[in-house]
Amino acid sequence: MKPHNVAVIGVGQTAFRSRYDGLTYPELAQEAVMLALADAKLEPGQIDAVVFSMAPTTFMGVADADKWAVDYTWARGKPFMRVHTGGATGGSALQAAHAHVASGQYGTVLVVGADRITETPDAQFVLNLIWDPFYEQDFALNTVTMTAVATQRYMHLHGTTEEQYANVVVRARRNALKNPSAHLKGAIDVAAVMNSPRISWPYKLFDICPRSAGAAAVVISNETLARERCTRPAFITGTSGVSNTVFMGDRMGPFADTDFADFAELKQAARECYRQAGITRPIREVQTVEIYDPFSSFQFPQLESLGFCESGTAQRLSDEGAFDMDGELAVNPSGGTLCTNPIGVTGLVRAAEAARQVMGRAGDMQVPNVHNALATAIGGSTQFFTVTMLSDEPRRAAA
Amino acid sequence: MSTKTATPTPPHHVVDGEWHVRYNYPVGEVGAKFFDALKERRIVATRCSASGLTYLPPRAYCERSFERCDGYVDAGMEGTIEAATIVSAAFDNLPKPPYAIAFVRLDGVSTAMANFVRGMDLDDVPAAAARLKPGTRVRVEFIAEPQGKVTDFHYVLA
Numbered sequence: 001m002k003p004h005n006v007a008v009i010g011v012g013q014t015a016f017r018s019r020y021d022g023l024t025y026p027e028l029a030q031e032a033v034m035l036a037l038a039d040a041k042l043e044p045g046q047i048d049a050v051v052f053s054m055a056p057t058t059f060m061g062v063a064d065a066d067k068w069a070v071d072y073t074w075a076r077g078k079p080f081m082r083v084h085t086g087g088a089t090g091g092s093a094l095q096a097a098h099a100h101v102a103s104g105q106y107g108t109v110l111v112v113g114a115d116r117i118t119e120t121p122d123a124q125f126v127l128n129l130i131w132d133p134f135y136e137q138d139f140a141l142n143t144v145t146m147t148a149v150a151t152q153r154y155m156h157l158h159g160t161t162e163e164q165y166a167n168v169v170v171r172a173r174r175n176a177l178k179n180p181s182a183h184l185k186g187a188i189d190v191a192a193v194m195n196s197p198r199i200s201w202p203y204k205l206f207d208i209c210p211r212s213a214g215a216a217a218v219v220i221s222n223e224t225l226a227r228e229r230c231t232r233p234a235f236i237t238g239t240s241g242v243s244n245t246v247f248m249g250d251r252m253g254p255f256a257d258t259d260f261a262d263f264a265e266l267k268q269a270a271r272e273c274y275r276q277a278g279i280t281r282p283i284r285e286v287q288t289v290e291i292y293d294p295f296s297s298f299q300f301p302q303l304e305s306l307g308f309c310e311s312g313t314a315q316r317l318s319d320e321g322a323f324d325m326d327g328e329l330a331v332n333p334s335g336g337t338l339c340t341n342p343i344g345v346t347g348l349v350r351a352a353e354a355a356r357q358v359m360g361r362a363g364d365m366q367v368p369n370v371h372n373a374l375a376t377a378i379g380g381s382t383q384f385f386t387v388t389m390l391s392d393e394p395r396r397a398a399a
Numbered sequence: 400m401s402t403k404t405a406t407p408t409p410p411h412h413v414v415d416g417e418w419h420v421r422y423n424y425p426v427g428e429v430g431a432k433f434f435d436a437l438k439e440r441r442i443v444a445t446r447c448s449a450s451g452l453t454y455l456p457p458r459a460y461c462e463r464s465f466e467r468c469d470g471y472v473d474a475g476m477e478g479t480i481e482a483a484t485i486v487s488a489a490f491d492n493l494p495k496p497p498y499a500i501a502f503v504r505l506d507g508v509s510t511a512m513a514n515f516v517r518g519m520d521l522d523d524v525p526a527a528a529a530r531l532k533p534g535t536r537v538r539v540e541f542i543a544e545p546q547g548k549v550t551d552f553h554y555v556l557a
Contacts, residue, residue: 019408021408021412021413058418061416061418121491122490122491122492124490124491124493125490125491125492125493128490128492128493133422133424134424134426134430134434134456134549135456135512135513135549136456136513138548138549138550139500139513139514139515140486140490140493140494140498140500140515141500141513142490142493144488144490145484145486145500148484148486149482149483149484149500149501149502150482152482152483152484152528152531152532152533153481153482153533156532156533156534157533197487197488198487198488198524199486199487199488200484200485200486200487200488201484201485201486201487201524201525201527201528202528245462247456247510248502248511248513249455249456249481249502249504249510249511249512249513250454250462250510250511252481252482252502252504252510252511252533253479253481253504253509253510253511255452255509255510256510257463260482261482
């Protein structure tokens with residue numbers, strides 16, 4: 001059976017900041033639903049199913065709070081399911097929603113989520129609890145230290161400097177100045193990043209994302225409904241996901257089949273996404289990317305594994321401005337995850353920003369003439385990877 | 400840097416909470432072999448004859464061949480750093496900084512296992528990081544009285 005073409009017809013996101021004391025958790029999710037429905041010009045009754053994008057609930061401190069959000073997302077009487085792959089949650093939630101519509105089972109699906117990370121004073125203690133209590137949890141692993149070791153390995157393999165990572169932060173915060181929803185933004189220089197307090201080698205404080213509160217939602221429809229409702233929908237032309245072992249130590253050394261430093265899983269995910277979307281030369285055919293970068297070191301291995309440049313060359317291209325707004329590839333016009341990280345919806349925000357670029361609704365962040373925009377998300381022990389392609393035309397060939 | 404400044408919320412509009420949840424985690428049959436051996440100052444890995452891979456942490460099944468691991472082997476007491484970091488910041492309920500974490504592939508084992516690297520001067524972080532580069536040799540050091548827990552050993556520079 002030929003899958004239905006699927007398109008984003010509306011997106012909504014709140015501003016992101018440290019706290020939302022004026023709203024409870026489900027009320028925050030509801031804000032994004034209101035915004036996305038208004039953007040899609042739909043009423044709640046026109047939504048056939050709801051996919052809830054929610055990562056660990058321990059940050060906001062109500063176990064499995066997805067159930068709390070049912071009536072606030074107008075899901076009563078409809079299918080409702082939570083998707084959770086850690087930091088990749090938003091990417092996986094959209095992949096699940098896409099399958100809902102592509103299969104023909106539902107015509108219009110809402111993907112929504114919210115997160116608030118500062119309800120508890122130290123998110124990294126919560127994140128230490130995602131490792132098993134037998135072999136790994138005792139060694140102070142958390143998302144900072146786990147990705148710091150991957151970064152040290154990447155630096156060793158490619159000769160990357162701390163300053164090259166600092167330059168990524170400078171670009172991200174500069175881009176975020178044009179994003180009304182961004183949490184951190186501003187004109188800073190490399191010295192400011194280098195002089196921020198050391199956290200975990202090679203990371204300084206400014207190499208690391210903030211802990212953000214906020215909500216995001218995306219409405220998708222089949223092509224027939226999308227054409228009726230939206231003058232310029234963003235078609236989901238490629239959607240793929242790859243998972244890998246929880247054990248990071250399996251992905252290092254001469255016996256490993258993927259290298260932890262390279263995010264090599266993304267090569268596999270990108271190959272499948274590009275096959276579906278008919279993309280053969282990504283650097284020529286994709287105008288902008290919104291990639292998942294909670295740390296300054298996350299851009300180079302992703303851009304290389306996604307095929308935008310050769311292994312080990314992203315750092316030089318970054319220094320030369322190739323990934324600036326007016327460069328060869330506009331990387332994270334929104335400021336990316338480095339500036340805003342509401343964990344459970346971060347992957348959804350990446351896809352929403354990519355969709356807005358295709359729809360021509362990215363405001364001051366708009367990149368000219370966007371035909372294809374790519375979004376990624378990464379989660380777990382850097383083990384869940386999703387790649388989504390948003391395009392101005394539907395798939396050329398059946399997948 | 401942030402453009403948003405939240406209005407201070409009065410304390411009587413904030414509900415405090417704490418979670419106290421107790422657990423007992425069985426280690427399983429494969430884990431029992433590993434933890435019992437630690438008391439004898441041995442580190443036991445599982446081996447899959449189909450793929451030829453040897454695993455630490457130990458596995459019941461080989462993740463490459465999908466076959467059951469059919470052997471136990473003692474890991475070498477020295478190994479090679481594959482990746483490392485030095486932590487300078489304090490996190491709730493985690494060790495007091497500074498400390499070094501490394502993934503080390505012990506001799507005779509295909510995979511790397513996380514642990515602390517102890518006994519290093521960590522005051523100069525970039526200098527200490529240079530001493531933990533991938534490829535650096537380390538050895539295993541056991542604590543005085545092993546308890547059958549993964550914290551019975553750590554790494555030191557060879």
